[in-house]
Amino acid sequence: MKFFIDTADIDDISALAETGMIDGVTTNPSLVAKTGRAFTEVIAEICAIVPGPISAEVTATEAEGMIEEGRKLAAIAGNVAIKVPLTPDGLRACKALSDAGTMVNVTLCFSAAQAILAAKAGATFVSPFVGRLDDIGSDGMELISDICEIYANYPEFGTEVLVASVRHPMHVIEAARIGAEVVTIPPKILRQLYNHPLTDKGLAAFLADWEKTGQTIL
Numbered sequence: 001m002k003f004f005i006d007t008a009d010i011d012d013i014s015a016l017a018e019t020g021m022i023d024g025v026t027t028n029p030s031l032v033a034k035t036g037r038a039f040t041e042v043i044a045e046i047c048a049i050v051p052g053p054i055s056a057e058v059t060a061t062e063a064e065g066m067i068e069e070g071r072k073l074a075a076i077a078g079n080v081a082i083k084v085p086l087t088p089d090g091l092r093a094c095k096a097l098s099d100a101g102t103m104v105n106v107t108l109c110f111s112a113a114q115a116i117l118a119a120k121a122g123a124t125f126v127s128p129f130v131g132r133l134d135d136i137g138s139d140g141m142e143l144i145s146d147i148c149e150i151y152a153n154y155p156e157f158g159t160e161v162l163v164a165s166v167r168h169p170m171h172v173i174e175a176a177r178i179g180a181e182v183v184t185i186p187p188k189i190l191r192q193l194y195n196h197p198l199t200d201k202g203l204a205a206f207l208a209d210w211e212k213t214g215q216t217i218l
């Protein structure tokens, strides 16, 4: 299972890259806006920190504009994955960019039907947004399960399921249980994955007992 981090914050990306757990990064226009920095500069910096796929989203709404923006963003580095929205134009752009050998992440996927279209358009990744579905009373993880089941019927689909809009560690665990290839995780939630009170309590007890022995290992 691959872990991407869902942020455009360079400090978070640098710190988390050092953990050795990060296989890629996803950004979106809202995350880039939060940085207050120039988009292409931020993407170039991220690409230099993390060697895996770095999603950079187009903002044109028509296929031709998306393709043009996609080509410009893809020229930043070899590991850029162009993010296009799950619209008819987005899927046309996906087909053109993926036919040209560029990685494409089809984003804003909210149904299994949409995920089938993304796979047929040659997407490298499809991003179903589980948290936003949960927010409206739907079951986001059920969608992941449906897409994984459908994709497994068609080995010719090369599209990986990238679980997005993750809100808590259980989304990560459920995605792993289902077998989704990738999960993109906000930094705060990725850090939460390490935590368990019994780990802290157990370590404190071991160290206290060790202290009593008066020994050192080195």
Ligand code: E4P
Binding pocket: 006, 026, 027, 028, 107, 127, 129, 131, 132, 164, 165, 166, 184
């Ligand atoms: C995915 O690529 C998106 O950037 C992200 O997961 C959206 O998450 P949100 O619903 O928390 O904004």
